[in-house]
Amino acid sequence: MIDFSANMASLMLPDGRSVRGPICCEDDIRRVIGQVADAYGFRGFLVLAVPDTGCNSLEANAIMTTYPVEFLKGYDSAGLINGSPVIQRLRRSTIPFTYDAHQLARRRADGKGDAAICVFEQAGMPRGIYLPVHDAGGHRAAIAFGGDRPVVSNDEMQELNLWAGILFSKLVEVRERDRRGSGSLSRREVECLRWAAAGKTTSEMARILALSEYTVNHYLNRATRKLDSVNRVQTVAKAMRAGLIN
Template sequence: MVLDLSSELASELSQYTVITSWPAELLQRYDEEGMLQNSRVMAQLKKSTIPFSVSMDFLVNGEEHIANKTVIGLFERFEMVNSVWFPVHDVTMRRGAISFSGNKAVLPTTRLAELLYISCHVFARLSEIRRLDLRVPETLSEREIDCLNWTAAGKTSAEIAEIMMLSEHTINHYLNRATKKLDTVNRTQAVAKALRVGLIK
């Protein structure tokens, strides 16, 4: 599981999750039961940058005994009681964490070192991909931005042409150019990316 911990506002684990191989039912139940609020793992991730292991002992040692029994029962069902967690960050100091879960009780130090190395590289690469997606695209013309705004509002090329008093062919030309400049493959992606990078609202 890869988590982005840059936000303090998330109330569910799925809101922090970037990539996961957890069973969908496990993540859903975890969120439905509100387990994030009393999570000893999250508390540890917020106060430490040192990798740590989670086992039955780690989960049992807490004040919220009933909540811990629920957590243990859920993770036992999916055979994921034991895990190792690696706090990570990227070059912009964006915090995250990567975990590996399963049945193995103790991993040798050499294996933990390998997993830490892999975790740092995975988080760094995901961060690079994220920054590529958020980079400022080639400058769009005012008309291209107008066309994207109207497309985001649900208008067709014909309707946009009527609103802007241009031909439908010209509108399609502007939208195709905007799509290329945004390095996307269709209008829907172009609108989504323009919204993400703040070109349109």
Template sequence: MVDFSGHLSSIALPADQRIAETQRFAQTMTREADVRQALEQVTSDYGFHGFLVMVVPGKSCRSLSDSVVMTNWPKDFLISYDAASMMAGSPVIERLRRSTIPFTYDTELDSRRRSDGKGNAVLSLFERVNLRRGVYIPVHDVHGTCGAVAFGGNREAVNPGELKELTFIAGYLFSRLSELKEMRGRAPGGLSRREIECLHWAAAGKTTTEMAKILDLSEYTVNHYLSRATRKLDSVNRVQTVAKAIRAGLIN
């Protein structure tokens, strides 16, 4: 479990120390699952019901689902939202396209600003999944990708102190998630399912003989898969290969 209790106290540190602490803490996350766990903990700690990480969609995009990077919002919510073409008239999405300032949202108020007549349907949908109020935080990664992290629920509007903390947290979690996705995109370049399976069991401390029995393969074949993975990850031995695979999020 990722513990934010100590890290949040660093908000009071001078900016340079806070940045250094943030970078150190972010590097402890070696898998996308670690970032998800952190987002889930932030969601709970601040009294929200769900989180959403997205890439800000262009004007030609009509699907919220296509813009989602990671979320624990119900899948049927996204399906219903897109089926009713609700994104086109969303004042929240439009604001994300033209502003980099974090802002709160209230579905009851925002739905009145829609010009497409879908306000009541939007309000009903968000109420059904307990995402009536929350905050959107514009973020970006080192490549300039514009995104947003949202936290939603039924709690009262966040106060300025909470908004500052959430903005700080969302920024580095989005950056770390982008880094991990980029690593995953590079590393698998050729790693087969069998190679990953062998690395998984190697990381668990299994010998070649034990892996052969678990995977119902010959020891020769296991060594073959491990050797290929070592070459593909540009490693010098099995230990380094396993370490690289863990950092890239290929194995747990």
């Protein structure tokens, strides 16, 4: 049995390091998942809300990721989500599993196997692992790690599953706390709003802040919800009136 209540500070990464620093916000969680990805030899990670049947966008369900924005856009533009064996498996099972883009391509019944291989190969992530997780309400999600390293061992899968369970629980906890204190903006949300107020586009903000466009949009959308606004312009205006940005 895997103990998801374990303390992260007591867990060791494969290189002998342990997680350092407080885990107080989504940026901290992003940092730690990134450390886990690096320590196990992956190129990046994706925290994904399992898409409902009929959903056509992987990007819209990405909660947090370091995958290239080109990967998410390429995946969606090729229409790969509906016939994905991975998404189908995540909808019906909570057991961790590895993936190989070439093997999965042969299991697609929609004739898009070559397109799927192309998207994963171009991102340098032909192999990886999916670790199903869920919140207290039973909403399904998964943490994926992708790269070109060899297939993970059973021991590595158990270790990664432990990390995924703990980190997702922490993410849910942080988001619930933020929701309850919806009037406060995080440092990243304030930064994005400041650049938005300066007239920067999402792509420009992504380059300035060294984030993906998806992540910038995530922070801006979260700030919009917190300030009870209907669009980015109104959010910036409310933040300025409240003295949150200048």
